[in-house]
Amino acid sequence: MVRALAAVAFVGLGLASAASAPIQCGHTPEAELQEDETPGDALWKLAQTFKERGQAEAEKTTLKELVEKYPASRWVGPAKEELGRIGGT
Secondary structure, three states: OHHHHHHHHHHHHHHHHHHHOOOOOOOOOOHHHOOOOOHHHHHHHHHHHHHHOOOHHHHHHHHHHHHHHOOOOOOHHHHHHHHHHHOOO
16 A cells, blocks of 8 residues: 555656656747847848848858858758759859
8 A cells, every 4th residue: 555655656746747847849949939049040131131132142152151151050941942042052
């Protein structure tokens, strides 16, 4: 009986701990939802500024820099798409 109560208490503690622990998942958050700015974020924003100003060569150079120097950036996919669109690959 004592063992059964101890087992129930142990399981209860485990469930209480799990309920208060943060949920962690193995996916990368959407770019718009990430809070900390990275060098890749800064280069992407800079490229977008060049695009808005009609400075295609500066946009292309910035996107290439992003792809080459920060291959793990969440912006590499969109940067490659944009380079393909503007003929920068």
